[in-house]
Each structure stands twice: as structure tokens, then as C-alpha cells.
Amino acid sequence: MRRLLLRLREFLRRDTSPAIRPHQLAWCGAAALTAVLPLLLHLPWWLGVITLAAGIARPLIGRHLPARSARAVIAAIAMLGAGLVYMRYGGWLGRDAGAALLVLMLGFKFLESRSEGDAYTLVLLSYFLVVMNFFYSQSIVVTLYAGGSATLSTAALVALTASRPPTVLGPVREAAVLLLQSLPPALLLFLMFPRLSVPFWGTTQEAQAHFGLSEEMSARSLGSLARSDEVAFRVSFPRLRPAGAQLYWRGPVLWRFDGHSWRRGRADWPQPELPTQGVTIDQIVTLEPQPDRWLLALDVPTGLPEDAMLNRQLEASFRHHDGGRRTYQVSSMVGGIVPVSLSAEEWRAMTALPADAAPRAKTLAAGWKAESPDDVSIVRQALRQFAFQPYRYTLTPPEVKGDPVDGFLFDTRRGYCEHYASAFTVLMRAAGIPARVVTGYVGGEWNEQGEYVKVVQSRAHAWSEVWLRNRGWIRIDPTAAVSFARVEPGVSRLDADLVPVRRRGDLSDLGSWMDEAWDYMDYQWTRQVLAYDQEAQQRLFDRYMPYTTPALMAAAAIALFAATYALAIWLHQWSRRRSPQDRLQRLYLRLCRRLARRRPPRVPGETARDYVLRLVADDEPARRAQALAVVELYYRLRYGRETTDITVLERMVAQLPTAALRRRSDRQA
């Protein structure tokens, strides 16, 4: 046991590879730099500075400091860097901290690499960093860049192994050939390799996962999304397409108000009642990664996929969600009215307001109720309030002092969708009308080329629903009531509008056409490649190979993999048979066959020429001379530097008359 440990230690410590050469260092540095650059964009600036400084400092340290103190200095700075990472991220686990540590490790490995073995380790680390990029984004651009980065790392490996400093393009070409040849088997494995439905550890959260609708809405909670152009989801419509005004995407419903913020509640409600009248619109939604389980669909979702559920508030959610990308089919009934009756408990919950909240709003609502107790007219009054009073829509409203709702309604009169929705819902409740806040997204951009709607995060929206007797829940969007003229310049009002289709022939369309085309590519990439999870794989198998199990598929994939390599080896063998040396050999044997039918075996040590001469020893001189000439040419071709075409020899051998059987019997006689 002890001996084993000693040998292991010796194996780990032994690095008998020669010292690293300058051109090798250049290749390693280039590979490491390209791998690290995209990551630095996501990490703190000081990390980038430290890493790049480590790269630049390498020649300086080598020259000015002796080896041992250099190593100590490097170790000290490395530990300092690791400590900073810990302080910044509160730990060393997790995506950002892990990436930061890896980048630091790469920088310092570059700094202290001395031998060829170190150089190899450096390049292999670069591969790891290339894949780390995918934790942040898997878009087409990032993927192509990663491909280029991997090619450069492979080229670095080729340059390290070469016998003399190679040209710049040589290793790159070699690497590109290697990677391209590996694409078909990789695609095969990609399709067939089984996926996990539940991760081993952690969750499948990605970068943008902190964007999303929350279960709580207070001042400014949606504001952070308001400027983001990140895609939230994309929707295709297989049959009917909705009108612009119907593009309300339903998310969490908030109905508990504490004076400042709206929250979801949990209660033991009866089953949801679905609308029965209206137009059913089918959707295929590709949802970008989000942390919550919300299943986004058109208002109101009625036909959900199997692993989703709908609750009393008509919120659709997934039973299990790992935070990753998903594609699902859903159908919704659009029409804007959900006919349902409320129990007394529900009524109370949906009209509840804290006693000390919004006193002025309560007074206003009470005034409306006194004027005309009809619910519909109260709703109209509220909307008129927003439309004709000087309310403004802005993304940067001033701070409200005191009660938030009252301050917005009567003092500042400036806000965005959540202010309007909140205030309106409070007014309704104050007037005794059950009301709740619905959050989600509104509108979208229509992509003509792919025929789908793209909804970005800045389209996050909050609106209201009120319950009217004999009707049910009706959607009211108070933000839409604000006069168009009073929208702050530069801010697009969140209308349920589709971007109008461009007129053809307009030159300025080219830019938007390119945008559309690019987004279409992105959409296809997302849907076909990135969202290829276990479900998608199962669907593919069911469609094309219905009687197979994943295990069988994996076995088939491995078999095909092995077959590819067997084929490659066989092809190589086949091409070797065509090599000049083998052809010469075959020609020699053919010559011997032509000279004598039954040939005595060759004595060990007898040269080719002697053997041939022995074969024709009893023949007539002309034939002997001919055979000799052929053997001479054979010798020159085989051992000399002659560049005569081998076909000359072929012709000469062919012209040699074959030995007759008669001669042999003569000889024996």
C-alpha cells in the first residue's frame, strides 16, 4: 500500500517534459485569452484586470525574479484573488463564483507554466472555460464563438505537439478539420443521448433567470424589467391568430393588499370555472428560462399540457419546474369575460382593504357609489378619472409620501402600469366591487418570417379584473385609459398592439427585415436545439422510431460511433494498398509468376535479383536479358531516387511472355 502511494506521488510529481518554448506559449496564451474574454464580460471588472495583468506579467516575472520567490508571489496574489471572489459572491460555489475562480486559475496557471506538461494543462482548462460560457448564454452568436474558441484551443494542442514551430494557419486548419469531422457523430449522439428530467443537484437556472414575474407587486417591482429587451417567450399560433387587443398574457394573480403591496394568497378555493364562450386560440409557447413555475398563455388558458394545473384565480403553473427553457402547447379562450359566481368568502377576500389604507381613495369611491350604485357606472367613473384628469404615464415617477395609493391618485398622478392597476383595484374594492390585480405580459412583436409573436421582458404588465354581477370577471386595463398624448416622450406605451406589418419596398425595411430574420433564426435555434430536453427527445423517438427505448437508442448510437471508426480504419487500409511500395511488391510477385509456373522457394538471404536470375537460369538468353532488365528497373524504382512512372514497369512485366508448362517438364527431364 505504501509502495503504491509512493509511486503515485512520484507519478504526480514527475514532469519530465521539456521546457516550454516561446511559440508554444503564444499559442496557449491565444487559446486561453479567447476562452476567457466572453466570461470577463459577466464578471467584475477587477477580475479581468487581475487576469490580464497575470498574462502580461509573465515575461517580466520570468526575467526579474528568481523562480522560488516568483512562485511565492504568484501564490500570494492568487490567494488574494480567491479571497476577493469569496467576498464578492459570498462563497465559492455557484455559477458566478465558480467561473471567477476558474478564470483566476487560468490566469495564474499561465503565469507559472514552465514545462510542456503545464502548457497542455493550460489548454485543457481553456476547453472548460469555453463551456462555462454556456451557463450565461446559448445563443447562436455565443455558440459560434465557442466553436471558434474550441478550434483555437485544439490548434494550440497541435502546435504543442509539432516537431518544429508551425506556421500560424497550419494548426488552425488541422484543428478545423478535426472538429468538422467530429460533427456528424456528435450530432448523432446529441439526438440520442438521454436527457435528465430532474437534475442531479441544484437547478437548471441560467443567467436571465432572475428576470421574471414575482408573486409580489409593490412600487417599482416591475420597473426593473421595463428596460430589458431580453426575450421572455415566443409564441406560434398553429390555427387562429389573435387580434392585437387580445394579446394579454396571463401570469400570477395578486389579491391580497396590505396597503403597500399586492400579494398572492393561498386559500382553499373550489375548482376553477372556465369560460365556455369565446374564441379558442391554440398556442405553442417557447418560454425562456425563468425561476418560477408560471405557465404563460393568452388570457384565459383553458387547455393546458399534462404537467400543468390551473387554480381558482386562473393562474396556470407547472407542477415541476427546474428553471430551464421549456416548450409547451396550450389553448386559451379569449373574450375577456369569465362567467363565475363568487362565494361569500371569496367576495370578502376580493373586496378586502386594510382599515388604514388609502383613506382618500375610499372617500372618492364612496362618493361614486353614492351617486350611482350601478357597478358598471362606477367602473366607468374610475376610467374617466384616469382619462380626463392630468395623469401621466412615465417609467420614472416621483417618490410618493404617505399612503402610496392616495399619493399616486391625488398628488403625483404619475406612474406606470402597476400604479394604475393598484389604484384602480383599490378604488373598486373601496366601492364594494370585487377586484384583483393580474400580472403578466402585454402585446408582442409579430415576426412575419417565422410567423410568431416575440414578447420581451419590457412588456411585463399589470392590469385589473373586476367581478360584475351576472357577468363574472372582466378584464380592465386602466393603463390603457391614460390619454395617449400624455405618455412621456420616448416611452412606448404598453399597448396591446402588434407592431404593424411593414409596407414592402421601403428601404428602411431592410434593417427591420434583418432584425426579423435574425430573431427568426434565434427562435428556431432556441426551439429546436436549446429546448431539446427529455420531452422533445421522446417526441422525436415516438414520431420516427416508435418501438425503441432510450437504452436501445444509446446502444445504437454507440454502435454507429464504433462503426464510423472501423470504417475509417478500413478506408485507410484500402488506401495503403494503393501506395507505390505495395504496388511495386505486387509487380515483383507478378514477375516471378510469369517467369516460372512452379517456383522454388527463395533461399533466405537471396536478393530479389538473384532469385529472378535463378528462375530464368535455364531459359534462353533473350528471355534472361528481358528478365534482368525488368529486375533492374524494379530495383531502381524501389531503392533508388528514380521518379520513373511505375506504369512503365507494369507494361514491361505485362509484355513478358508467360512461362509455358512444357519448359518445366523439359527441365525436369
Added chain:
Amino acid sequence: MGSPSSTPALRVRLLPSPAGWIFLAILAALLLCSLNYGLSVGFLLSFMLMAMAMNAGLRTWLNLRGLRATLMPAASPHAGGIASFPVRLENPARRLRHAVRLRYGAWSSLPEDLPPAAVLTMLVPVPAPKRGVLRSGGRLRLVSRYPLGLFEARLRLPAELSVLVYPRVSVQPFPPTAQQPAHADANQRPSDDGDYTGLRDYRPGDPIRHLSWKALARQGKAMTKQFTDAAAEQRWLDWAQCHAVDDEERLSLLCRGVLDLQSAGDRYGLKLPGLAIEPGSGVTHAERCLRALALHGSPA
């Protein structure tokens, strides 16, 4: 050498190199991460790297396959020096072989490229500290890690490295010995200072520069010219006349003597206890003497 049939196929063995093991570990980590976090593109890249590595392994194996290597006899070194064993590499294929190295024990050569149909000779250095027959064990291998350094292909050469090591050359010159008068001997070999005295039949071993070309052209027979010996000196390198500390030192002195006289072109003989070599000159004679010196005292 004239045999056109290829040498028996030497098996090329393929193993992962240390860098290859690290690559495997990284690949496993990548695959695990991609699987856990559902990174589709991570999968794709991991599979590509895996396929690429296997492709590279195939190429590494093919890089050495079919390569012919022959161990040639080495020139005898002197004790304390280094024996260089030439290995003749032949690339019979039509493709270029990259970064091929010879490895013997801890030593490995620089990587060399072998163009198609090229022949390259590499030297394997083996230290030769003692005189006598050097038989060096261990494995002589051709290795290559091209193209990616993740795999190592090895081709073992089934040959034994052995060479005769001559004694160390002494720094002191051999003390001058007594000269013996010339014998009027018909068997004497002609020397080259003096006057021309006539021709006699050529005997194998006669210097070529004494060959009479005119006689050859006229009569078709090889004849050597004879000259008078100006001062026929015959020197004897005598064991008994060496005054040295020990036997090895004596052998060193004698060795030095042989080399000096050889380069001067003189005739000399060697006297060792139990062995005497008649005087002669020429490279073959020198080798005989050195061989006797090298093998002195070793069991037959």
C-alpha cells in the same frame, strides 16, 4: 536487405498520455454539468470534443503504423564516452509522419517529421562507462503523440543494444619503445619512403595507393609497386613496458599508443600477456588490436 516482403508487422500500441487523462476528466465534468443543467450546446460541444479526441487517437495510431525501423550496428566508443546506436527509420507510406520520437529509458529524442518515402537515421545515446561488451537492456521505442498530444502511440523495436567498448584513451602518450631492426623479409609489406624497386603480385591488404594502374591496364593483373624501406621501423606496444598504476591504466596507455600509431601510419604490433598480434597497419589491424585490448581479461 533485398527482401521485398515487408518486415513482420510490429504492433503499434495506443495509450492515453497524461494530458489525455486530464482531458478525459475534464470531458466527464463537462458532460456531467451539461446533463445536470440541461445545456444543449454544452452537450454538443462535449460530444464534439469526445469525437475529436477519438479521431485524434486514430490519427496518432496511424502516424506510426507501417513505419519501419532497423537498429544498425554502432561504432565502438571508448570507455567513459557515449555509444550512439543508429536507428534507421523508413517511411514507406505516401503520407507525412509527424513528430516521431525515439525513446529509450529516460532519454527521448527530439521529435522529427518523416516525409513520404524518406529515410532518417536517429542516434540513441547510451553511456559506456566501462570497457568490454556493453549490453544495454530496456526498451527501445518509437513514440508519437501527434496530433493532439492526448494519446501516445508506441512501437517497440525488438532489438538488443550491444556494442564493444574500447578502453579509455589515456591522456599521456605511450612511452617510446625500443626499435627493432628491419628484417630482410620477403613477407614484408612495402612502405612508401624510399626508391622504387619493382613490382610484385598484389596481396590483399596492400595499400591501394601502391597499386600499379599501368600494369593493371596492360595485363589485367593487380600488382603492387615496391619501394626500399628507408627505415623499417617496427614498433611493439608491449604490456611489460607500460609502467602504470594498474591494469586498466596500462590498457589505456596501450590504447593511446594504438591510436597514435594508427594515425601516423606506422606499423606496430601488440603484446599482451597471453596474446601477441603481429605488426601491421591499417584500420582492420587497429580494430583487431583495440578489440584485444577491450576484451582483455574477460572470460572467453
